[in-house]
Amino acid sequence: MICISTRGQAPAVPFRQAVVAGLAPDGGLYVPVTWERRPAGWWEGLRGAPFQDVAVAMAQSLLGDEFHEGELATLIRGALNFPIPIVQLDETLQAVELFHGPTFAFKDVGARTLARLLSHLDLSAEAPGAKVDAHDHPLTVLVATSGDTGSAVAQAFGGVPGTRVVVLYPEGQVSQVQEAQFTTLGGNVTAVAVAGTFDDCQRLAKMAFADGALRQRVRLTSANSISLGRLVPQMFYYAYAALQSPAESRVVISVPSGNFGNLAAGVMAWRMGVPIAGLIAATNVNDTVPRYLATGVYEPRPSVATVANAMDVGAPSNFERLSWLFGGDRAAMQAMIAANVHSDDDVRRAIARLHRRYGYVADPHTAIAYLGTQAPQHRSTPALEHLFLSTAHPAKFAETVEPAIGQAVPMPPALADALARPRLVERIGPSLAELANLL
Numbered sequence: 001m002i003c004i005s006t007r008g009q010a011p012a013v014p015f016r017q018a019v020v021a022g023l024a025p026d027g028g029l030y031v032p033v034t035w036e037r038r039p040a041g042w043w044e045g046l047r048g049a050p051f052q053d054v055a056v057a058m059a060q061s062l063l064g065d066e067f068h069e070g071e072l073a074t075l076i077r078g079a080l081n082f083p084i085p086i087v088q089l090d091e092t093l094q095a096v097e098l099f100h101g102p103t104f105a106f107k108d109v110g111a112r113t114l115a116r117l118l119s120h121l122d123l124s125a126e127a128p129g130a131k132v133d134a135h136d137h138p139l140t141v142l143v144a145t146s147g148d149t150g151s152a153v154a155q156a157f158g159g160v161p162g163t164r165v166v167v168l169y170p171e172g173q174v175s176q177v178q179e180a181q182f183t184t185l186g187g188n189v190t191a192v193a194v195a196g197t198f199d200d201c202q203r204l205a206k207m208a209f210a211d212g213a214l215r216q217r218v219r220l221t222s223a224n225s226i227s228l229g230r231l232v233p234q235m236f237y238y239a240y241a242a243l244q245s246p247a248e249s250r251v252v253i254s255v256p257s258g259n260f261g262n263l264a265a266g267v268m269a270w271r272m273g274v275p276i277a278g279l280i281a282a283t284n285v286n287d288t289v290p291r292y293l294a295t296g297v298y299e300p301r302p303s304v305a306t307v308a309n310a311m312d313v314g315a316p317s318n319f320e321r322l323s324w325l326f327g328g329d330r331a332a333m334q335a336m337i338a339a340n341v342h343s344d345d346d347v348r349r350a351i352a353r354l355h356r357r358y359g360y361v362a363d364p365h366t367a368i369a370y371l372g373t374q375a376p377q378h379r380s381t382p383a384l385e386h387l388f389l390s391t392a393h394p395a396k397f398a399e400t401v402e403p404a405i406g407q408a409v410p411m412p413p414a415l416a417d418a419l420a421r422p423r424l425v426e427r428i429g430p431s432l433a434e435l436a437n438l439l
Protein backbone atom coordinates (compact mmCIF):
# COMPACT_ATOMS: atom_id res chain seq x y z
CA MET A 1 0.00 0.00 0.00
CA ILE A 2 1.71 3.15 -1.21
CA CYS A 3 1.12 6.14 1.07
CA ILE A 4 1.42 9.86 0.48
CA SER A 5 1.08 12.91 2.70
CA THR A 6 -2.12 14.96 2.87
CA ARG A 7 0.09 18.01 2.26
CA GLY A 8 1.65 16.57 -0.89
CA GLN A 9 5.19 17.71 -0.05
CA ALA A 10 6.65 14.40 1.10
CA PRO A 11 7.83 11.40 -0.93
CA ALA A 12 5.47 8.44 -1.38
CA VAL A 13 6.43 5.58 0.92
CA PRO A 14 5.26 2.02 1.54
CA PHE A 15 2.82 1.48 4.43
CA ARG A 16 5.57 -0.03 6.60
CA GLN A 17 7.55 3.18 6.43
CA ALA A 18 4.48 5.37 7.02
CA VAL A 19 3.75 3.40 10.19
CA VAL A 20 7.24 3.83 11.58
CA ALA A 21 7.32 7.55 10.73
CA GLY A 22 3.90 8.33 12.25
CA LEU A 23 3.65 11.85 10.83
CA ALA A 24 4.86 12.62 7.28
CA PRO A 25 8.03 14.79 7.09
CA ASP A 26 6.04 17.72 5.65
CA GLY A 27 3.81 17.72 8.73
CA GLY A 28 0.90 16.07 6.90
CA LEU A 29 -0.87 12.80 7.63
CA TYR A 30 -0.24 9.67 5.61
CA VAL A 31 -3.06 8.41 3.38
CA PRO A 32 -3.14 5.56 0.87
CA VAL A 33 -2.52 6.99 -2.60
CA THR A 34 -5.24 4.98 -4.37
CA TRP A 35 -8.55 3.48 -3.42
CA GLU A 36 -9.18 0.37 -5.34
CA ARG A 37 -12.73 -0.67 -4.50
CA ARG A 38 -13.04 -4.37 -3.85
CA PRO A 39 -15.97 -5.66 -5.91
CA ALA A 40 -19.35 -6.30 -4.27
CA GLY A 41 -18.83 -10.04 -4.76
CA TRP A 42 -15.65 -9.91 -2.71
CA TRP A 43 -17.55 -8.37 0.19
CA GLU A 44 -20.44 -10.80 -0.24
CA GLY A 45 -17.94 -13.60 0.33
CA LEU A 46 -17.27 -12.13 3.78
CA ARG A 47 -20.90 -11.59 4.76
CA GLY A 48 -21.61 -13.13 8.15
CA ALA A 49 -17.95 -14.13 8.66
CA PRO A 50 -16.33 -13.86 12.12
CA PHE A 51 -14.60 -10.56 12.92
CA GLN A 52 -11.06 -11.98 12.87
CA ASP A 53 -11.61 -13.56 9.44
CA VAL A 54 -12.91 -10.29 7.99
CA ALA A 55 -9.91 -8.49 9.53
CA VAL A 56 -7.36 -10.91 8.09
CA ALA A 57 -8.97 -10.86 4.63
CA MET A 58 -8.95 -7.05 4.53
CA ALA A 59 -5.39 -6.87 5.89
CA GLN A 60 -4.17 -9.30 3.20
CA SER A 61 -5.97 -7.36 0.52
CA LEU A 62 -4.52 -4.01 1.65
CA LEU A 63 -1.06 -4.98 2.89
CA GLY A 64 -0.33 -8.33 1.24
CA ASP A 65 2.29 -6.68 -0.99
CA GLU A 66 4.39 -5.74 2.06
CA PHE A 67 3.99 -8.64 4.48
CA HIS A 68 4.15 -12.41 4.23
CA GLU A 69 0.71 -13.91 4.41
CA GLY A 70 1.24 -16.01 7.54
CA GLU A 71 3.07 -13.18 9.31
CA LEU A 72 0.24 -10.75 8.73
CA ALA A 73 -2.46 -13.21 9.79
CA THR A 74 -0.59 -13.96 13.03
CA LEU A 75 -0.08 -10.29 13.74
CA ILE A 76 -3.74 -9.38 13.15
CA ARG A 77 -5.17 -12.34 15.05
CA GLY A 78 -2.81 -11.66 17.96
CA ALA A 79 -3.74 -7.98 18.13
CA LEU A 80 -7.50 -8.42 17.63
CA ASN A 81 -8.02 -11.38 19.94
CA PHE A 82 -11.22 -10.16 21.60
CA PRO A 83 -14.87 -10.41 20.58
CA ILE A 84 -16.96 -7.61 19.03
CA PRO A 85 -20.55 -8.42 20.05
CA ILE A 86 -23.39 -6.76 18.18
CA VAL A 87 -26.39 -6.15 20.44
CA GLN A 88 -29.78 -5.89 18.75
CA LEU A 89 -31.88 -3.25 20.57
CA ASP A 90 -34.82 -3.13 18.17
CA GLU A 91 -35.48 -4.06 14.53
CA THR A 92 -33.43 -1.19 13.15
CA LEU A 93 -31.06 -0.35 15.98
CA GLN A 94 -27.91 -2.19 17.00
CA ALA A 95 -24.94 -1.48 19.28
CA VAL A 96 -21.53 -2.61 18.02
CA GLU A 97 -19.48 -3.21 21.17
CA LEU A 98 -15.85 -2.39 20.52
CA PHE A 99 -14.76 -2.29 24.16
CA HIS A 100 -14.00 -5.92 24.99
CA GLY A 101 -10.22 -5.55 24.74
CA PRO A 102 -7.82 -5.27 27.70
CA THR A 103 -8.45 -1.56 28.45
CA PHE A 104 -12.22 -1.61 27.90
CA ALA A 105 -12.29 0.99 25.12
CA PHE A 106 -12.28 0.70 21.33
CA LYS A 107 -8.80 2.20 21.12
CA ASP A 108 -7.42 -1.28 21.87
CA VAL A 109 -8.19 -2.17 18.24
CA GLY A 110 -5.81 0.41 16.79
CA ALA A 111 -3.25 0.50 19.59
CA ARG A 112 -2.70 -3.24 19.80
CA THR A 113 -2.30 -3.55 16.04
CA LEU A 114 0.05 -0.59 15.89
CA ALA A 115 2.20 -1.94 18.75
CA ARG A 116 2.63 -5.24 16.96
CA LEU A 117 3.34 -3.55 13.63
CA LEU A 118 5.97 -1.25 15.14
CA SER A 119 7.66 -3.98 17.10
CA HIS A 120 7.69 -6.23 14.03
CA LEU A 121 9.05 -3.50 11.74
CA ASP A 122 11.61 -2.24 14.25
CA LEU A 123 12.95 -5.73 14.81
CA SER A 124 13.26 -6.22 11.08
CA ALA A 125 15.19 -2.92 11.42
CA GLU A 126 13.93 -1.02 8.48
CA ALA A 127 12.88 2.02 10.39
CA PRO A 128 14.40 5.09 8.72
CA GLY A 129 16.83 6.41 11.28
CA ALA A 130 16.99 2.98 12.87
CA LYS A 131 20.71 2.95 12.09
CA VAL A 132 23.27 0.96 14.04
CA ASP A 133 22.12 2.35 17.34
CA ALA A 134 18.63 0.85 17.01
CA HIS A 135 19.36 -1.70 19.66
CA ASP A 136 20.95 0.64 22.19
CA HIS A 137 18.21 3.25 22.12
CA PRO A 138 14.64 2.21 22.66
CA LEU A 139 11.97 3.34 20.25
CA THR A 140 10.06 6.01 22.17
CA VAL A 141 6.34 5.97 21.54
CA LEU A 142 5.03 9.42 22.38
CA VAL A 143 1.29 9.65 22.79
CA ALA A 144 -1.07 12.46 23.81
CA THR A 145 -4.30 11.27 25.38
CA SER A 146 -7.64 12.72 26.35
CA GLY A 147 -8.25 9.54 28.34
CA ASP A 148 -8.49 6.25 26.53
CA THR A 149 -5.59 6.31 24.07
CA GLY A 150 -3.05 6.44 26.89
CA SER A 151 -4.18 3.23 28.49
CA ALA A 152 -4.67 1.38 25.22
CA VAL A 153 -1.19 2.34 23.97
CA ALA A 154 0.51 1.79 27.34
CA GLN A 155 -1.11 -1.66 27.63
CA ALA A 156 -0.30 -2.55 24.04
CA PHE A 157 3.42 -1.65 24.37
CA GLY A 158 3.83 -2.56 28.06
CA GLY A 159 6.78 -4.95 28.30
CA VAL A 160 7.48 -4.93 24.52
CA PRO A 161 11.31 -5.16 24.31
CA GLY A 162 13.11 -2.18 22.76
CA THR A 163 10.20 0.22 23.29
CA ARG A 164 9.35 2.92 25.81
CA VAL A 165 5.97 4.66 26.06
CA VAL A 166 5.52 8.27 27.17
CA VAL A 167 1.89 9.23 27.79
CA LEU A 168 0.98 12.95 27.93
CA TYR A 169 -2.38 13.73 29.52
CA PRO A 170 -4.16 16.85 30.79
CA GLU A 171 -3.84 16.89 34.55
CA GLY A 172 -7.18 16.49 36.35
CA GLN A 173 -9.14 16.06 33.10
CA VAL A 174 -9.27 12.29 32.74
CA SER A 175 -11.44 9.95 34.81
CA GLN A 176 -10.07 8.11 37.86
CA VAL A 177 -10.25 4.78 36.09
CA GLN A 178 -8.58 6.11 32.94
CA GLU A 179 -5.74 7.64 34.94
CA ALA A 180 -5.26 4.46 36.96
CA GLN A 181 -4.98 2.47 33.74
CA PHE A 182 -1.88 4.24 32.45
CA THR A 183 -0.18 5.49 35.63
CA THR A 184 0.07 2.12 37.39
CA LEU A 185 1.94 0.07 34.80
CA GLY A 186 5.51 1.24 35.52
CA GLY A 187 8.26 -0.59 33.59
CA ASN A 188 8.66 0.93 30.14
CA VAL A 189 5.63 3.23 30.58
CA THR A 190 6.02 6.83 31.80
CA ALA A 191 2.88 8.87 32.52
CA VAL A 192 3.24 12.65 32.27
CA ALA A 193 0.56 14.97 33.66
CA VAL A 194 0.61 18.24 31.69
CA ALA A 195 -0.71 21.41 33.34
CA GLY A 196 -3.01 22.22 30.41
CA THR A 197 -5.70 20.82 28.12
CA PHE A 198 -5.68 17.86 25.73
CA ASP A 199 -5.04 20.27 22.88
CA ASP A 200 -1.87 21.38 24.71
CA CYS A 201 -0.78 17.75 25.00
CA GLN A 202 -1.43 17.16 21.31
CA ARG A 203 0.43 20.34 20.36
CA LEU A 204 3.43 19.34 22.52
CA ALA A 205 3.60 15.94 20.85
CA LYS A 206 3.48 17.53 17.39
CA MET A 207 6.22 20.00 18.35
CA ALA A 208 8.40 17.18 19.65
CA PHE A 209 8.02 15.33 16.33
CA ALA A 210 8.95 18.46 14.42
CA ASP A 211 12.04 19.18 16.58
CA GLY A 212 15.10 18.05 14.59
CA ALA A 213 17.55 18.31 17.49
CA LEU A 214 15.35 16.24 19.75
CA ARG A 215 14.88 13.62 17.08
CA GLN A 216 18.67 13.30 16.67
CA ARG A 217 18.81 12.22 20.26
CA VAL A 218 15.59 10.21 20.73
CA ARG A 219 14.07 7.69 18.32
CA LEU A 220 10.52 8.96 18.40
CA THR A 221 7.33 7.58 16.94
CA SER A 222 3.66 8.37 17.33
CA ALA A 223 0.83 6.17 18.48
CA ASN A 224 -1.87 8.81 18.15
CA SER A 225 -4.58 8.41 15.59
CA ILE A 226 -2.47 10.49 13.23
CA SER A 227 -0.77 7.11 12.67
CA LEU A 228 -2.14 5.20 9.71
CA GLY A 229 -1.16 2.03 11.56
CA ARG A 230 -4.00 2.69 13.99
CA LEU A 231 -6.63 3.59 11.42
CA VAL A 232 -6.24 0.63 9.08
CA PRO A 233 -7.30 -1.95 11.72
CA GLN A 234 -10.28 0.25 12.61
CA MET A 235 -11.58 -0.18 9.05
CA PHE A 236 -12.09 -3.88 9.80
CA TYR A 237 -14.95 -3.52 12.28
CA TYR A 238 -16.91 -1.25 9.94
CA ALA A 239 -16.85 -4.06 7.39
CA TYR A 240 -17.59 -6.75 9.95
CA ALA A 241 -20.53 -4.83 11.42
CA ALA A 242 -22.02 -3.86 8.04
CA LEU A 243 -21.68 -7.45 6.80
CA GLN A 244 -23.66 -8.93 9.69
CA SER A 245 -26.84 -7.36 8.28
CA PRO A 246 -28.79 -8.90 5.37
CA ALA A 247 -27.53 -7.89 1.91
CA GLU A 248 -30.64 -5.79 1.16
CA SER A 249 -30.33 -3.58 4.25
CA ARG A 250 -29.02 -0.03 4.04
CA VAL A 251 -26.64 0.38 6.93
CA VAL A 252 -25.89 3.72 8.57
CA ILE A 253 -23.17 3.78 11.24
CA SER A 254 -23.04 6.41 13.99
CA VAL A 255 -19.58 7.25 15.30
CA PRO A 256 -18.93 9.17 18.54
CA SER A 257 -16.19 11.53 17.38
CA GLY A 258 -13.43 13.56 18.99
CA ASN A 259 -10.20 13.46 17.03
CA PHE A 260 -12.07 11.94 14.06
CA GLY A 261 -9.71 9.01 13.61
CA ASN A 262 -12.55 6.54 13.99
CA LEU A 263 -14.70 8.35 11.45
CA ALA A 264 -11.76 8.63 9.01
CA ALA A 265 -11.38 4.83 9.26
CA GLY A 266 -15.08 4.48 8.45
CA VAL A 267 -14.67 6.65 5.36
CA MET A 268 -11.65 4.61 4.29
CA ALA A 269 -13.69 1.41 4.71
CA TRP A 270 -16.46 2.88 2.57
CA ARG A 271 -13.96 3.92 -0.09
CA MET A 272 -12.69 0.35 -0.14
CA GLY A 273 -16.23 -0.73 -0.99
CA VAL A 274 -17.71 -1.75 2.37
CA PRO A 275 -21.52 -1.55 1.91
CA ILE A 276 -22.31 1.46 4.15
CA ALA A 277 -25.09 3.86 3.11
CA GLY A 278 -24.02 6.68 5.42
CA LEU A 279 -22.00 7.72 8.44
CA ILE A 280 -23.03 9.92 11.35
CA ALA A 281 -20.47 12.09 13.12
CA ALA A 282 -21.91 12.58 16.60
CA THR A 283 -20.00 14.94 18.89
CA ASN A 284 -20.25 16.59 22.28
CA VAL A 285 -20.22 20.40 22.40
CA ASN A 286 -16.71 20.35 20.90
CA ASP A 287 -18.34 20.77 17.50
CA THR A 288 -15.58 21.99 15.18
CA VAL A 289 -16.39 19.44 12.45
CA PRO A 290 -20.21 19.70 12.62
CA ARG A 291 -19.80 23.50 12.34
CA TYR A 292 -17.56 23.03 9.31
CA LEU A 293 -20.12 20.77 7.65
CA ALA A 294 -22.88 23.29 8.30
CA THR A 295 -21.02 26.47 7.39
CA GLY A 296 -17.97 25.54 5.30
CA VAL A 297 -15.72 27.36 7.76
CA TYR A 298 -13.12 25.30 9.57
CA GLU A 299 -12.48 27.07 12.82
CA PRO A 300 -10.83 25.09 15.66
CA ARG A 301 -11.67 26.28 19.15
CA PRO A 302 -10.19 25.58 22.59
CA SER A 303 -11.58 22.31 23.89
CA VAL A 304 -14.38 22.33 26.46
CA ALA A 305 -14.55 19.68 29.21
CA THR A 306 -17.58 17.34 29.01
CA VAL A 307 -18.71 14.00 30.47
CA ALA A 308 -17.50 12.33 27.27
CA ASN A 309 -13.94 13.46 27.88
CA ALA A 310 -12.24 11.25 25.28
CA MET A 311 -14.03 13.46 22.74
CA ASP A 312 -13.06 16.83 24.23
CA VAL A 313 -11.13 17.93 21.18
CA GLY A 314 -11.35 21.43 19.75
CA ALA A 315 -8.74 20.94 17.01
CA PRO A 316 -9.31 17.40 15.70
CA SER A 317 -6.06 16.11 14.23
CA ASN A 318 -7.77 13.83 11.72
CA PHE A 319 -9.82 16.55 10.07
CA GLU A 320 -6.99 17.03 7.60
CA ARG A 321 -7.20 13.36 6.63
CA LEU A 322 -10.98 13.43 6.46
CA SER A 323 -10.98 16.48 4.26
CA TRP A 324 -8.32 14.96 1.99
CA LEU A 325 -10.44 11.81 1.61
CA PHE A 326 -13.19 13.98 0.07
CA GLY A 327 -10.78 16.02 -2.02
CA GLY A 328 -11.59 19.06 0.13
CA ASP A 329 -15.14 18.98 -1.26
CA ARG A 330 -17.59 19.78 1.53
CA ALA A 331 -20.65 18.82 -0.52
CA ALA A 332 -19.20 15.36 -1.10
CA MET A 333 -18.50 15.05 2.62
CA GLN A 334 -22.06 16.15 3.46
CA ALA A 335 -23.47 13.55 1.09
CA MET A 336 -21.82 10.78 3.09
CA ILE A 337 -21.59 12.21 6.62
CA ALA A 338 -24.39 13.69 8.72
CA ALA A 339 -23.29 15.47 11.88
CA ASN A 340 -25.00 16.30 15.14
CA VAL A 341 -23.98 17.79 18.48
CA HIS A 342 -25.05 16.80 22.03
CA SER A 343 -24.83 18.47 25.43
CA ASP A 344 -23.99 16.78 28.72
CA ASP A 345 -27.68 16.92 29.68
CA ASP A 346 -28.65 15.17 26.43
CA VAL A 347 -26.04 12.53 27.25
CA ARG A 348 -27.36 11.86 30.77
CA ARG A 349 -30.91 11.59 29.44
CA ALA A 350 -29.78 9.24 26.66
CA ILE A 351 -28.02 6.95 29.15
CA ALA A 352 -31.24 6.84 31.20
CA ARG A 353 -33.40 6.23 28.11
CA LEU A 354 -31.21 3.41 26.74
CA HIS A 355 -31.39 1.75 30.14
CA ARG A 356 -35.14 2.23 30.59
CA ARG A 357 -36.13 1.28 27.07
CA TYR A 358 -33.69 -1.51 26.24
CA GLY A 359 -31.98 -2.42 29.51
CA TYR A 360 -28.76 -1.29 27.82
CA VAL A 361 -26.06 0.39 29.91
CA ALA A 362 -24.05 2.84 27.81
CA ASP A 363 -21.04 4.98 28.68
CA PRO A 364 -21.28 8.71 27.79
CA HIS A 365 -19.43 8.34 24.46
CA THR A 366 -21.64 5.47 23.39
CA ALA A 367 -24.70 7.48 24.43
CA ILE A 368 -23.60 10.20 22.00
CA ALA A 369 -23.34 7.63 19.21
CA TYR A 370 -26.87 6.49 20.05
CA LEU A 371 -28.10 10.11 20.02
CA GLY A 372 -26.53 10.41 16.57
CA THR A 373 -29.02 7.84 15.30
CA GLN A 374 -31.99 9.70 16.80
CA ALA A 375 -31.60 12.92 14.83
CA PRO A 376 -34.86 13.60 12.94
CA GLN A 377 -33.32 13.39 9.47
CA HIS A 378 -32.41 9.76 10.13
CA ARG A 379 -35.51 8.60 11.93
CA SER A 380 -37.68 9.88 9.10
CA THR A 381 -35.79 7.96 6.38
CA PRO A 382 -37.37 4.52 6.15
CA ALA A 383 -35.50 1.29 5.57
CA LEU A 384 -32.31 2.39 7.21
CA GLU A 385 -30.61 0.12 9.68
CA HIS A 386 -28.78 2.06 12.37
CA LEU A 387 -25.65 0.77 14.02
CA PHE A 388 -23.98 2.83 16.70
CA LEU A 389 -20.43 2.22 17.89
CA SER A 390 -20.16 1.42 21.62
CA THR A 391 -16.70 2.72 22.34
CA ALA A 392 -16.13 2.23 26.09
CA HIS A 393 -17.26 0.02 28.96
CA PRO A 394 -19.71 1.95 31.18
CA ALA A 395 -17.69 1.15 34.34
CA LYS A 396 -14.94 3.44 33.04
CA PHE A 397 -17.38 6.33 33.44
CA ALA A 398 -19.31 5.15 36.50
CA GLU A 399 -19.41 8.71 37.92
CA THR A 400 -21.75 9.73 35.08
CA VAL A 401 -23.50 6.45 34.33
CA GLU A 402 -24.56 5.39 37.84
CA PRO A 403 -26.55 8.53 38.72
CA ALA A 404 -28.24 8.42 35.30
CA ILE A 405 -29.49 4.85 35.64
CA GLY A 406 -29.92 4.87 39.42
CA GLN A 407 -27.91 1.75 40.02
CA ALA A 408 -24.33 0.53 40.32
CA VAL A 409 -22.29 -0.57 37.29
CA PRO A 410 -20.25 -3.67 38.14
CA MET A 411 -16.51 -3.01 37.76
CA PRO A 412 -14.59 -5.59 35.70
CA PRO A 413 -11.86 -7.12 37.93
CA ALA A 414 -9.01 -5.82 35.73
CA LEU A 415 -10.23 -2.24 36.26
CA ALA A 416 -10.64 -2.71 40.01
CA ASP A 417 -7.04 -4.00 40.17
CA ALA A 418 -5.70 -0.95 38.34
CA LEU A 419 -7.55 1.41 40.71
CA ALA A 420 -5.94 -0.25 43.72
CA ARG A 421 -2.33 0.02 42.48
CA PRO A 422 -0.03 2.99 43.29
CA ARG A 423 0.23 5.70 40.62
CA LEU A 424 3.50 6.92 39.12
CA VAL A 425 3.23 10.36 37.52
CA GLU A 426 5.70 12.95 36.22
CA ARG A 427 4.40 16.53 36.00
CA ILE A 428 5.31 19.23 33.46
CA GLY A 429 3.98 22.57 32.25
CA PRO A 430 2.77 22.83 28.63
CA SER A 431 6.21 23.63 27.19
CA LEU A 432 8.39 21.78 24.69
CA ALA A 433 11.53 22.52 26.72
CA GLU A 434 10.13 20.65 29.70
CA LEU A 435 9.01 17.74 27.56
CA ALA A 436 12.36 17.55 25.70
CA ASN A 437 14.14 17.51 29.03
CA LEU A 438 12.05 14.64 30.24
CA LEU A 439 12.52 12.64 27.03
Ligand SMILES: *Cc1c(COP(=O)(O)O)cnc(C)c1O
Pocket residue numbers: 105106107147148149225256257258259260261262263310311365366391392
Ligand atom coordinates in the same frame (compact mmCIF):
# COMPACT_ATOMS: atom_id res chain seq x y z
C1 LIG B 1 -11.16 8.31 21.61
C2 LIG B 1 -12.57 7.99 21.90
C3 LIG B 1 -13.61 8.44 21.07
C4 LIG B 1 -13.35 9.34 19.88
O1 LIG B 1 -12.66 8.71 18.84
P1 LIG B 1 -11.88 9.59 17.73
O2 LIG B 1 -11.23 8.62 16.85
O3 LIG B 1 -10.88 10.42 18.50
O4 LIG B 1 -12.89 10.46 17.06
C5 LIG B 1 -14.90 8.03 21.35
N1 LIG B 1 -15.17 7.26 22.42
C6 LIG B 1 -14.21 6.82 23.25
C7 LIG B 1 -14.60 5.98 24.41
C8 LIG B 1 -12.88 7.15 23.03
O5 LIG B 1 -11.94 6.71 23.84
